[in-house]
Amino acid sequence: MDWNLIRTFLAVVDEGSLSGASEKLGISQPTVGRHINELESSLGLTLFVRGRSGMALSEAGLRLIDDARAMAREAEKFALKAAGSSDNIKGNIRITASEVVSAYLLPPILCQLQSAEPDIEIELVANNHADNLLSRDADIAIRMFRPTQNDLITRKVNELSVATHASRKYLDNFGHPKTIADLSNHRLIGYDRDDLILRSMTALGIEGSREMFAFRTDNHLIYWQLLKAGAGIGFCANHLAKELGDIEPLLPELQIPNLPMWLTTHQELRTNLRIRRCMDFLGEALGKMHL
């Protein structure tokens, strides 16, 4: 029994198609198809119904996915522990962070890291969703929330101070809000599906809903472009506001709680020299920033 066929099987289940799985696995679509055929004939089972759009699991296939997944979990554990045992400084390391952090905080720090550890190749994965450190989407994650998965080592390295901001252009056009209550007469910029702002407001005792925002976007870059262009009042990290220019802080009495910045890696990787060096360096560098 070829264990790799089970891995391919699982990828096809997860992606829903041979072509999707081929991309995920980094092998060609014909090969994925052949793997599935081989698995089916070696088990004497029909695992998929070759249907209208892609591959749908058959009943027999359905019965097997839990075991296949369990096997994949153990494979992940194996790979993690193996990576943790490596004391080789040479190699690459994957760091993940939100788009904002990746774009505005990390570049200079990673340059210094590069100089300090020339043997380490650094991959930066910028995205806003929580990734799975267990399946090694990344080795190190920098997030604005404390990761909840088990077996992780988390360390709070800094805090981002946030305040209400608007561009001078907006303030010239629509006036300066004097009180928090004033905000309801202004145009606000918010997130669309991300409920970070709404949750923060609820925590501050201010009720609100998605509809209160005149502009909504989940793309932070566009958010600031809207802010800069004078589309409305929004929330922005203070260090970023300085960098963007043209934007003024408002309502100092609206104390928005700082956003914590967490540096995270998997427990198994703490013994990996390369990752330990990077963790220490990033913790030091991020920690001494004035945000």
Place this chain on the structure above:
Amino acid sequence: MDWNLIRTFLAVVDEGSLSGASEKLGISQPTVGRHINELESSLGLTLFVRGRSGMALSEAGLRLIDDARAMAREAEKFALKAAGSSDNIKGNIRITASEVVSAYLLPPILCQLQSAEPDIEIELVANNHADNLLSRDADIAIRMFRPTQNDLITRKVNELSVATHASRKYLDNFGHPKTIADLSNHRLIGYDRDDLILRSMTALGIEGSREMFAFRTDNHLIYWQLLKAGAGIGFCANHLAKELGDIEPLLPELQIPNLPMWLTTHQELRTNLRIRRCMDFLGEALGKMHL
């Protein structure tokens, strides 16, 4: 990451050498060596110390075997469940039983099974140690003790009546024991490392040790040859004594408990049509024998 490399890794650990693993896996020794090299270089670890006699696990390798084993367990579960889903009557089936049962009870029954189910190929694995139905050493086991592994379906199909026997030749030479106490003045034939006889005797309230046997062997065929040749007094299933001829039952007052005969398969396989048919047939055929 190639999952098959982990399977090879585990085989080398279990067998202690590349050549041993190659035999176990049914691949050539150079291939096993290449797999290990590839795994080591892809993990950046030295898993084995290539030593004087075979491959000894390194510290890093030692840390990984538990996870590798866990993965193998899940692979077994997957394969079991897959086999259980098969409703294909064509195919082969592995039956395991003790050498005695394999040699004296099963042949005629398996011939009938062959006629009744011509599409099923039957493999008979004769050995005296408990095999691992979980790892599919066999699909169906016939044992004289109730298997203890979990997730097995066990069914008691018959009992073997056993009595003390000796050949006429022995009785002519050494006389007929009249009472149980008399036995201590006779030559007894016993097992060597197998303690079945001793345990049975303890259960009957008779104390004894290996040393009380004038002849000791674990090979049942040789046991009976000794019995037939008049080497001593021994224990023998009644149906077998008739078949062997020349052997007489002794001491009817020494009531030896019957040996139960258990028919066993793995729970996951109960839904496999082929195995279900064989189980039913064997249960019926073994059950109606007069033993």
Place this chain on the structure above:
DNA sequence: CATAATGTGTTCATTTTTGAATATTAAATG
């Protein structure tokens, strides 16, 4: 200390697996 036994490493021809290109199919769409 030669020899047998046992194990790993190497070479090369063969077999197997793979991927690029392409054909094919079926549903969705205008």
Place this chain on the structure above:
DNA sequence: CATTTAATATTCAAAAATGAACACATTATG
């Protein structure tokens, strides 16, 4: 109903993995 789209199957040349044979190393053993 033709067209687009998104998927699976097929073909064939190239790449990779494999095994047989053999070289080499080490340990028992007489």
